[in-house]
Amino acid sequence: MSASPLRSVAEHQQHVAALLATPHGSADAWPTETVPVAEARDRVLGQAVTAPEPLPSFDNSAMDGYAVRAAEVAGASAASPVRLPVGEDIPAGAATGELAVGTARRIMTGAPVPRGADAVVEVEVTDGGTESVEVREAREAGTFVRRQGSDLAVGQEVLAAGTLLGPAPLGVLTALGIREVVVRRRPRVLVCSTGSELADDPVPGSGQIRDANGALLAAAVEEAGGVAVRQLWVADDVPAFLALLDEQLAGGDVDLVLTSGGVSAGAYEVVKEGLGPRGVEFTKVAMQPGMPQGSGLVGGVPVVCLPGNPVSALTSWEVFVRPGLRRAFGHPVPDRSVVRARLTEPVQGLPAKRQIRRARLDRATGEVTPWGSPGSGFLGWFAGADALIDLPAGGTPLAAGEAVDAWDLLSR
Numbered sequence: 108m109s110a111s112p113l114r115s116v117a118e119h120q121q122h123v124a125a126l127l128a129t130p131h132g133s134a135d136a137w138p139t140e141t142v143p144v145a146e147a148r149d150r151v152l153g154q155a156v157t158a159p160e161p162l163p164s165f166d167n168s169a170m171d172g173y174a175v176r177a178a179e180v181a182g183a184s185a186a187s188p189v190r191l192p193v194g195e196d197i198p199a200g201a202a203t204g205e206l207a208v209g210t211a212r213r214i215m216t217g218a219p220v221p222r223g224a225d226a227v228v229e230v231e232v233t234d235g236g237t238e239s240v241e242v243r244e245a246r247e248a249g250t251f252v253r254r255q256g257s258d259l260a261v262g263q264e265v266l267a268a269g270t271l272l273g274p275a276p277l278g279v280l281t282a283l284g285i286r287e288v289v290v291r292r293r294p295r296v297l298v299c300s301t302g303s304e305l306a307d308d309p310v311p312g313s314g315q316i317r318d319a320n321g322a323l324l325a326a327a328v329e330e331a332g333g334v335a336v337r338q339l340w341v342a343d344d345v346p347a348f349l350a351l352l353d354e355q356l357a358g359g360d361v362d363l364v365l366t367s368g369g370v371s372a373g374a375y376e377v378v379k380e381g382l383g384p385r386g387v388e389f390t391k392v393a394m395q396p397g398m399p400q401g402s403g404l405v406g407g408v409p410v411v412c413l414p415g416n417p418v419s420a421l422t423s424w425e426v427f428v429r430p431g432l433r434r435a436f437g438h439p440v441p442d443r444s445v446v447r448a449r450l451t452e453p454v455q456g457l458p459a460k461r462q463i464r465r466a467r468l469d470r471a472t473g474e475v476t477p478w479g480s481p482g483s484g485f486l487g488w489f490a491g492a493d494a495l496i497d498l499p500a501g502g503t504p505l506a507a508g509e510a511v512d513a514w515d516l517l518s519r
């Protein structure tokens with residue numbers, strides 16, 4: 108058997124990103140849907156939003172104090188205060204009223220500034236009177252008045268397409284009375300585990316195991332902003348696998364098929380044997396874990412075939428699929444945060460492959476601790492990790508205290 112050269116991680120990242128972008132061409136062309144604002148958290152805005160009304164919608168007070176005519180308190184000082192009779196209170200929620208000439212009205216923060224008033228004197232520079240008030244400092248016209256439209260004018264763009272709808276965007280949409288919003292559809296992912304060793308039973312039979320990949324990949328899809336539309340399992344049976352795939356794709360509701368297992372060099376490589384002849388490319392990437400990878404289009408739908416070892420499957424997801432998928436629908440944060448962190452213990456990577464190690468990152472001290480063996484069978488250790496250490500090929504020994512790139516798996 109001749110060994111073909113390994114594809115670099117960067118090259119395969121680009122390859123998968125291009126594949127995932129293929130069906131729609133660009134993130135701006137990703138299909139959209141309209142959802143209630145109340146259900147739009149963490150969605151990506153599909154089209155720009157402009158303000159249908161001004162914000163604030165009426166002139167209101169920025170302080171608890173007295174609505175006045177600035178000209179009537181122009182000369183006020185501690186030594187020479189101005190005294191004005193006080194009219195009716197204006198609490199928040201009151202309708203807009205009038206300010207009679209030669210008077211002041213108590214006004215609360217957020218309450219409408221009455222017609223005729225052009226400034227608010229904060230209560231701290233007055234005697235706080237309720238019948239009449241002594242104003243001890245002058246205030247210019249406009250002071251502490253939040254003008255209608257001073258935050259957003261009608262027609263002004265509030266949110267650009269591609270904005271991630273977090274707290275402030277959702278708040279402003281609500282403030283503007285917008286109840287529905289156009290968002291990019293979540294990528295719909297079919298998660299398909301393969302392997303005759305997988306069992307559904309609570310107590311698996313001899314040689315059988317539970318479908319960890321199905322669970323972890325479905326969770327990963329949802330965490331990335333996608334929907335795991337269906338989570339299926341198929342035995343190492345090529346015709347059954349292809350029949351299932353064709354049936355699933357016939358529905359037209361899948362943006363990505365994610366398989367795990369059956370891509371390496373053994374005798375029962377169901378994914379490779381089934382999809383190789385259909386034009387899916389199987390390649391080896393210079394990465395550990397996650398060397399064997401498959402990718403291609405089946406019936407126009409991107410299919411990414413991950414290796415079966417759970418650590419390899421999840422690492423491959425992090426390195427190749429998550430960033431490519433998020434880019435495809437225009438998520439503004441396609442990549443995990445990468446921090447330079449100091450090792451708490453020595454590590455050594457591999458001579459000819461980039462090695463991705465599980466780790467625990469101390470975000471307060473910037474220290475990172477390798478977590479468990481580098482082997483791809485240690486899902487238990489992965490479960491206790493919250494970062495990945497990215498060791499370049501070369502196999503250079505690194506001492507404790509040296510810096511490495513750590514991918515923060517808790518970053519969004």
Ligand SMILES: Nc1nc2c(c(=O)[nH]1)N[C@H]1C(S)=C(S)[C@@H](COP(=O)(O)OP(=O)(O)OC[C@H]3O[C@@H](n4cnc5c(N)ncnc54)[C@H](O)[C@@H]3O)O[C@H]1N2
Nearest residue numbers: 300302318319320321368369370371372398414415416419
């Ligand atoms: N002779 C060679 N053998 C292997 C090579 C190679 O180059 N030459 N590559 C190794 C590497 S690296 C990896 S990674 C694995 C990839 O294997 P497959 O993708 O074909 O996966 P399987 O053989 O089906 O399974 C591997 C391992 O993972 C377990 N598994 C599979 N699916 C699940 C699941 N849904 N949940 C939990 N565990 C799962 C499976 O039982 C195996 O233990 O190949 C190496 N071999």
Ligand code: MOO
Nearest residue numbers: 396397398419483
């Ligand atoms: O390259 Mo495989 O993914 O470690 O075990």
